[in-house]
Amino acid sequence: MNSQTIAFHPPVKKSDMPQRWGVNEVEALFRLPFADLLYRAQQVHREHFDPNQVQLSTLLSIKTGGCSEDCGYCPQSAFHSTGVEDRKMLALDAVVTAAKAAQQAGADRFCMGAAWREPSEADMLSVVDMVKAVRGLGMETCATLGMLNDEQTEQLKQAGLDYYNHNLDTSPEFYGDVISTRDYQDRLDTLERVRKAGMHVCSGGIVGMGEDLTQRAGLVAQLANMNPYPESVPINNLVKVEGTPLADQADLDPLDFVRTIAVARITMPTARVRLSAGRSQMSDAIQALCFLAGANSIFYGEQLLTTGNPEVERDRALLDKLGMYPFADKH
Ligand code: SAM
Ligand code: DTB
Numbered sequence: 001m002n003s004q005t006i007a008f009h010p011p012v013k014k015s016d017m018p019q020r021w022g023v024n025e026v027e028a029l030f031r032l033p034f035a036d037l038l039y040r041a042q043q044v045h046r047e048h049f050d051p052n053q054v055q056l057s058t059l060l061s062i063k064t065g066g067c068s069e070d071c072g073y074c075p076q077s078a079f080h081s082t083g084v085e086d087r088k089m090l091a092l093d094a095v096v097t098a099a100k101a102a103q104q105a106g107a108d109r110f111c112m113g114a115a116w117r118e119p120s121e122a123d124m125l126s127v128v129d130m131v132k133a134v135r136g137l138g139m140e141t142c143a144t145l146g147m148l149n150d151e152q153t154e155q156l157k158q159a160g161l162d163y164y165n166h167n168l169d170t171s172p173e174f175y176g177d178v179i180s181t182r183d184y185q186d187r188l189d190t191l192e193r194v195r196k197a198g199m200h201v202c203s204g205g206i207v208g209m210g211e212d213l214t215q216r217a218g219l220v221a222q223l224a225n226m227n228p229y230p231e232s233v234p235i236n237n238l239v240k241v242e243g244t245p246l247a248d249q250a251d252l253d254p255l256d257f258v259r260t261i262a263v264a265r266i267t268m269p270t271a272r273v274r275l276s277a278g279r280s281q282m283s284d285a286i287q288a289l290c291f292l293a294g295a296n297s298i299f300y301g302e303q304l305l306t307t308g309n310p311e312v313e314r315d316r317a318l319l320d321k322l323g324m325y326p327f328a329d330k331h
């Protein structure tokens with residue numbers, strides 16, 4: 001496969017009359033009886049996707065730790081003492097080796113993450129080379145590098161970047177409780193630039209940070225009301241890392257995580273909804289419920305950025321048990 005044939009997913013079309021989701025409407029979905037919610041999510045899912053197919057993204061931290069932002073959940077923030085070692089940017093050959101290994105293991109998308117508020121000009125030159133090299137392997141490419149300006153989105157587009165990940169993380173109302181060093185509008189601006197440059201948008205958030213139901217609904221409404229809404233929507237369950245301000249946050253009821261997946265599926269019918277961080281702490285049964293609720297993508301590989309993820313063998317066994325198959329196997 002060459003780089004011209006990678007367009008696996010058509011972009012979500014901009015709609016002239018987008019359905020606008022009120023926060024109250026989204027909250028009403030969250031409050032549905034569990035069986036009714038999952039039934040609706042299943043109907044929407046089956047209308048747009050093969051429900052047994054799952055897309056596999058592998059993450060690689062290309063620059064770890066020492067970040068100048070104060071995101072309360074993040075082990076890589078320089079504001080928190082978490083024991084994560086600061087590492088300078090990986091060399092190109094290390095990235096290519098990791099991408100080849102991910103492809104060999106069955107991943108179809110490779111996502112490069114960096115602990116930056118925003119990339120510098122020199123950083124961009126390295127990242128552009130990485131994107132070209134990974135795309136040259138025939139994988140879909142994704143990067144998450146922080147805020148971007150117009151020139152940077154153009155550089156990434158030219159390099160062949162398929163997706164840019166930049167999460168809204170939570171609702172506008174709860175955001176200030178978690179992050180103080182940049183505001184919500186900065187995130188929306190970056191996403192707008194990514195869209196304008198013609199790349200697919202990957203944007204989602206984290207649940208279990210102490211947000212109330214209205215605020216959880218507020219995050220989903222923000223994402224669903226983007227026109228068009230993101231092609232990829234990662235739903236992360238907070239990974240509680242010692243040394244971060246959210247380390248002692250009470251556990252989210254796993255069924256509320258499943259509900260969040262279902263509501264994302266109903267409100268963003270054609271998006272890849274990714275069951276993202278937090279899977280190491282989830283039983284097979286809860287993950288199966290997430291797939292039933294409309295999740296059709298996971299992070300695949302033993303490591304997220306700095307924290308663990310299920311072993312490849314365990315994920316393969318889980319997918320087999322459920323009769324599910326990776327997206328890449330069908331192409
Ligand atoms: N620095 C860039 C940025 O913030 O956009 C890219 C990397 S950052 C680690 C990407 C995303 O990882 C965050 O927006 C957040 O949603 C997620 N994340 C970070 N720490 C997490 C944690 N402890 N639990 C769940 N998700 C987390
Ligand atoms: C996303 O939504 N989740 C990923 C990816 N996009 C970059 C990151 C999860 C990070 C979990 C904590 C860590 O491993 O450092």
Ligand code: SF4
Nearest residue numbers: 067069071074077115
């Ligand atoms: Fe930095 Fe991203 Fe972590 Fe925030 S989430 S501290 S921007 S690496």
